[in-house]
Amino acid sequence: MKKYLSLMLLLASIHAHATPIRIASDIWCPYICENHQGYIVELTQRAFEIQNQKVEFITIPYKRALVELQRNNIDAVLALTPSAIAANKFVSADVVFGYNSNDFYTLVDSQESFNHISDLNFTQQAAVVSGYDYGIELDAWLNAHPNSYFASGSDPLAMNIIRLVKGRHSVIIDNKSVIEYTASQLNLSQQLRYAGTIGKPVPLYVGFSQQNQANAVMLANGIKLLKDNGEYQSIMNKYKLLPEVGYDKAHYKRLHKFLPALN
Structure with missing residues (x-):
């Protein structure tokens, strides 16, 4: 019986790590950019990956992201203020990702x-x-x-x-x-x-639904691991300066369609 219980717990753990954590946000570059770039995106992704947990990022408007998190259709939203977390009754990892x-x-x-x-x-x-x-x-x-x-x-x-x-x-x-x-x-x-x-x-956090408190704890643990191995500072150093115009070519190409409106 004890061996059976241990096996079930192991299988449950493997399944949990095999299921990607779905994290949403709108584009707010250089914090959150397209193509999985931006320092908050990279830190969050690596914090989970270093613990063998897959992450799936979804780009949707900010207001919709909050609604989807309330409905538990996603697991987290990036770059939330304390008031946004409190107003929506979310939880955070208590890790500041910027201001x-x-x-x-x-x-x-x-x-x-x-x-x-x-x-x-x-x-x-x-x-x-x-x-x-x-x-x-x-x-x-x-x-x-x-x-x-x-x-x-x-x-x-x-x-x-x-x-x-x-x-x-x-x-x-x-x-x-x-x-x-x-x-x-x-x-x-x-x-x-x-x-x-x-x-x-004001500080910025990653907000999780009440059902995802375990993932919030995992994120905090992952950030600690990244700080300990030096990877955290390496990612931050990449975004010390604003990117050049050609940095995010996909975003530039998409924004360029608006330029005729100036004529």
Whole structure:
């Protein structure tokens, strides 16, 4: 009986590791890029692989990813803030994968600056990505102003940048590294200007459903193993600087279809 029980436990363990963990996110490069690139993607993948656990990444819009995780159709979502995890009753591995900030970009000839919520009262229109968590104060301001623009779709940030260049918005809000990367892919970096940051940076986690707490523990263990063997720092070093324009050719090719809209 004891041997039979041990065999069953072994088979269950093998089956669990044979079934890929399904992790979803939208593209948020250089954190989360296409073709399984981006440092959060690589760290997560290697943290599981080093423990012989397969991972499957799925690219879907952020808002949909949260819904699919709530429905247990996937196992985890990358780059969630503490408030997003709490609001959706997810769990995390308690491992910080970086920090997000609300950074403001205008056209290069603008004189606007943004350091406080009240600064937004003097701008024409602010554009953000639908479903993202911008913090209590900024979320409240955006929802209280009907003129706020919430972009959605497969490349919402790219569209916000293009709309900014076309004069549809006066300012766009997102993470500085992501805005600058996406603008470089569109060859529009020279037309944008950093105009300030509101609020403090917030940590980013990988969020799991309540049924996947064991996977959250496994992720934390895997990150520790990567730090111990030096692989963690090696991956981080790859993303120390923003990629050049040609870094993610697949993403650039897909974004390039939007460029005629500028004419």
